[in-house]
Amino acid sequence: MSYIRATRPRRRVLASVLLAVLATLLSSCVVTSYAFDHTPKGKTTIVLWSDVGNDPSFAQLNAIFAKKYPNIIVRQANVDMNNFGPKLVAAAGEGDGPDVIVGNPVVDFPLTAAGGAYADISKYWNASPVRKVYPAAGLWKKDKKLLELQWRFNDLGFWYNKTILDQFHLRPPTTLDELNRDMAIVTKSGKYKGIALSGDATVQSTWMFVMWLLAQGVNYCNIDSPDTAKVFSMVDGWRKKGYLPPDVSTLNMNDAFMRFLTGQYAFAEGGSWEAPILAQAKPKFTVGSSIMPAGKAGSHVSFAGESIAMGAFSKHKDAAWKYIETAFMSKQGQIATYQASGAIPSRLDARKAPEITKSTISTPFVTELEPQHLMPWPNNTKTLDAQTDLGVIQSNMLAGAYGPGRAAREAIKRIHQDFREGGGGC
């Protein structure tokens, strides 16, 4: 009896500990070394929040920075892209947040800027030599405050399967008319399909869809143009003629490019960030790239890509700026970013570096960033809503739920409504 009395409490304690460990494991909570990290004496630690995960560029950028500033330690926290904006705003609301922020301003800027997540970096920027080689398109401002700098540009270009085009004695199309003609020829053979497009209801697919509108001179600000309906009809016509993947309405950007890599599609819309994927995938056909086929308004794109910013509540603002300027904004860092991710440098002098100019694959994407091709984003706080709504509408059309006429009418109505709610400006 005494043995039982003595061991029961111990067993209970043991069972409780085991239960707690099991519960912790099942709850997916993990304790990483990050929780126990401390800053050694004489060193400063800055925290970076990133929405692009462990991007291959970071290792090289951090190496460049560590070489120059060995006393500043950079700790990185990755936040899921879908929760990035709300988490940043929530932290700012508590008077907290990271020192440095790598985000996606095209998606997040209206939210995160309004939420007070960024510090005004005008003071640092005005004293920096980088501003002399930096395009105005890469500055993200609100109320005359400079809040973010475009770290790297992702724009859209046109990929083609040269092996297929050679079979039909075709050259890469430079206009929408040529593209329509080429897709008809290629698909008529029954062996190949026209273009691997993405058409799910995400803002990324919307971004790709808008390029067809831009070519005809339509953008978010003049969406009630009669050409809107014509563009919707053209893309829906591609679906009906079998030029697109049958499940185009479910494909995201990456899925669509993977379809192109199967070798069954003559064309794909995509960015320079596909270059490392191509190098890794080693397709059994020859791939080429060109600028987007021009419509009656020419060839136009609107850019995306990641930005770099300083947290509004950073306690180490000087160290944070050193990191931004040395790692992300230096010419060396910009070229390293291009080599690791395929994204186009924001610095104009880095774009002229031999590493970039010698790459024929990248040339069209650099060309698209020139002012005659680049279209600005609307200046309205509800731009994200407009993108989300247009994405849903084009996806509905590509799934056969909406005809092109209805899709165009819905797009005009919803975008007008969104911009009205956003204060009316564009």
Add this chain to the structure above:
Amino acid sequence: MAADLELSAPPRRGSIAIRRPRRRRTGMVWFLGPAVALLVVFSLYPLITLIRMAFSDVGPTNLLSGWHWVGFHNFGPVLSSAEFWGSLKTTVYFTAGVTVVDLALGFVFASWLSYRSLDARFVQALMVFVWALPSAVVGNIWRFLFADNGFVNKLLGEVGLGAVNWLGSAQLSIWTVSLIACWASLPLSVVLFRAALLNIPTELLDAAAVDGASRWQTRVRIVLPLLRPTFLILTILNMMYGFRSFDYIYVVTHGGPGTTTTTLPYLSYRDAFIKFDFGRGAVEAILSMIMVAALGLAYLRASRKEA
């Protein structure tokens, strides 16, 4: 035991008042306390916050503080939007698909599994394993299987049939996701049906056999009527499951293509966390919650009746 009961005299309204000793009542508080605290922190507080949000103007800039009370202002745009009613219709289709298939297949599989053979036990174990799988895993597996060049279409090609646009068609996608949700929830229906089947007294079945009832007649005339309470409870549980549907929609289709699989919970998520219109998202969440609560009440009534 006798020491635990104290009879108070005179008993009021003809009943015996049972007074528990103070020590025992204190003990009950210790047992109840954690559960009540958890309920308040994790259910009641978020629920009150959600209701407050639905009646406030909440955007990204005032998400953490400074909510401005707007009364029913958020309800009008939601109730007058085609998107809300479209999503309600999609939710009803999804729920109907899940409920009908789960009940029909659940009964068929449970009938088979009620024979105590080795393979029946194996299948039941397998089903419980499926039921325990996380929805993200199940959803992703089926997303690949139902892809244009996925296993299901390849199988159809092998038997000479054409490929089906399972997830990309506006007409088919909601039924495909509904089928995936059924696959994951079917084991629960089977287990409950099987338990109910095993509870049917064998004397009744023997008597039917003696009276010359065929196997089919026994199933329809005796077994099915006896399973009525189980059918009722499973119908309500499946409808609640359908109305709360978010996980498979999020993993498999993201509400698409377009809005063809946007159920009410997903619409609420999209408006709150993608468009950052938290007030509107909260209204949609409350409206779908009211529907689930109505079904919950029906479930309670049904289970009381059964008891």
